[in-house]
Amino acid sequence: MTLDAVLARIDETLPEAVDRLMELLRIPSVSTDPAYAEACSKAADWLVEDLRALGFDASVRPTPGHPMVVARSEGAGRHILFYGHYDVQPVDPLNLWDRDPFDPELQDGPKGKLIRGRGASDDKGQLMTFLEACRAWKAVHGTLPGNLTIFLEGEEESGSPSLVPFMEENADELRADLALICDTGLFADKPAIVTMLRGLAGDEVTITGPSKDLHSGMYGGLAMNPLRLLTRILGGMFDDQGRITIPGFYDDVRDLPDEIRAQWQGLGFDHAGFLGEVGLSVPAGEQDRTPLEMLWSRPTAEINGLWGGYQGAGSKTVIPSQAHAKLTFRLVPGMDPDKVQELFRDWVRAQVPADCTVSFTPKAGAPASEMAIDDPAFEAARQALSEEWGQPAAFVGCGGSIPIAGHFKTVLGMDAMLIGFGRDDDQIHSPNEKYDLDCFHKGIRSWARVLDRIAG
């Protein structure tokens, strides 16, 4: 049976697959920071070279931002598009890493070997699971599986500004029968297919009080301090029950269907353990919701960064001229990112006194997504994953935003199947990101099994 041969080939060649991933991880492709633009291009080039070596018709495709990678292998069967992203999160604070984030290493971890480095899990390690599955497939079959397009992005961590225009301009080339997206994780060590994703809206607020920094002795008590104003406004963003107070914020939120709530309750989510691993214990969301609802089906308002005044050693008796905050909102199906941003801005503006000003810097947003799981490929993939992991795979929600899933639907009319192998403790977006070696290994094997069922 050729599937067994492919799986055996994956097992035998795992060390070489790890070496290839290490090479990709050494390229510091941080997309949010213009200083790393060249590294982003280099990562795209590296992937094109690898895809060509695999037999794809691959090319780097320039955009106004970081380039896309598109690779095509024509064949029989349904046209399947695979998506991943080669850009990574910033690495600060650097001093919290146990090693250079771009000098990856295979380390011994509490659950076996792991690959340490920025992007190991999000998303370089994950996207390479699919490429390695194709490589083993080719070695056994002599051809690539089915009828494939590979589509890799370099701006996912910076809001994907070039994505929709690129998809619109290349719609005929990118439109497939189904998309596969590998940027999610296992759920409590169970294989999972995400069918519901929160969206994202974002904004940056700057409040200006005095026209320059003031001495707090000379002006204190008479002059408005923009930090007082900003804390007053943002401090009122939640009520005592954890509910967001921005007027109209929940207007378009749909309640979770009872059968889905029941299915999620059946997952036996250990919220105490989940919070306990990061030193917390009290669910911080709306007090009348379950922890999984807080994470998957309820919107949030999060202050991602806040700053103003003096942050150095010692003290400085200053009334700063400005105060700043970066915020993001996780959205659920029904909510419109632009509307949420406007509701937020109106609410802030209404609280700014006559002699202070507020300005906003928009951030890219995306609506939430719900997949149509009646496509038989979903059930086929669920069975493939169940076989590989030795336990039933589940359809789950995901608290994070993967706007690409929404764009595939709205721009290209494709549904997406979100399958990934990350673990909750992978520390993506934090110092010391890692990817467990068994996730990488079984991830490759999982794709071989999925392709065996749906790429024919």
Add this chain to the structure above:
Amino acid sequence: MTLDAVLARIDETLPEAVDRLMELLRIPSVSTDPAYAEACSKAADWLVEDLRALGFDASVRPTPGHPMVVARSEGAGRHILFYGHYDVQPVDPLNLWDRDPFDPELQDGPKGKLIRGRGASDDKGQLMTFLEACRAWKAVHGTLPGNLTIFLEGEEESGSPSLVPFMEENADELRADLALICDTGLFADKPAIVTMLRGLAGDEVTITGPSKDLHSGMYGGLAMNPLRLLTRILGGMFDDQGRITIPGFYDDVRDLPDEIRAQWQGLGFDHAGFLGEVGLSVPAGEQDRTPLEMLWSRPTAEINGLWGGYQGAGSKTVIPSQAHAKLTFRLVPGMDPDKVQELFRDWVRAQVPADCTVSFTPKAGAPASEMAIDDPAFEAARQALSEEWGQPAAFVGCGGSIPIAGHFKTVLGMDAMLIGFGRDDDQIHSPNEKYDLDCFHKGIRSWARVLDRIAG
């Protein structure tokens, strides 16, 4: 008349006096930042050398922090001690300066020439007015005036940690009949003697939520964000009437005597102009108080710095582990700095949920001061200033903290006369600090007149 000769000498030698000040301003004696410790020593050495050249018995006096400078000139009459500080504020944000803050320059300003540079006004330029008055006096009389001690500190901008121990250890040497302190300003271009000073309490708060930075998609809605908590706490520090809500905060505040309030109302303070110069218009303090009360006789709570999470370019969907704030409280007579700090801490602690923690880093504080203006030297100095400036000098309050005035009273039993020549637009503690040349010039002449009346 020798006073006229001294004043003429001051006029003739002004360019050399400016050159000497420039030399002192070139030494970057930032006391809050350990990187500048050597520069602080260098400034002290420079002053000792200048005082010795003037005929003082001067020396650098080591402390656990930056050194003190003590200089003595014995003579007839009341023993008078002069105090100033040679350390300066940090200079960040550096990009808002029109030139290197430690490369001072004589520039043309809207009100005539000015000296631009960090410390030009606070307090190097001011302390040099007294030394230059002594220099001109010596040139005319052949001797220094009266019975003088000069006492210069290098830690005023960092909370004066070594000051009280040093004063206690050297009490016999430093105790005089009256202290002169030159670290204040004109009031609305009128000469002024400050007889009431606010004190200071300070604290730094760190709130820890999750044990590490989290991905806001994976954890958002379930995990407490310490920025949400910190804004909620500090955002509740003022009520709608601008009153501070910390329980007990106003308990020890004494109401201003009616005659003082009347005297202040007579000053014709143009609060609209004062706020207008810094782009503001709405008095931000307790709405049932006058603007001068807000500045001089009411306590404040000020957030001097606030930070947490991501502050770089673009956005980062992070729930940070920690949030930080630096605060200071301006105190009025009757308030105890330690008690205020404890009230603040208790109030914060009571609002921190079970799974988050708060820690505090204490900052040095000092109580407010009120001078006993029945000492005839106060009226003599008021007349000397009125003569020099051609308009009546006033007894005023000051919103800033000059803890030294309190320490002179409590440690050494001396009252202090606070006379200074800074202007409100000197931008002390901000970028582009300056000292108007006429303030420097008339400041030197003012001290010659004051010494002529009281140092005999």
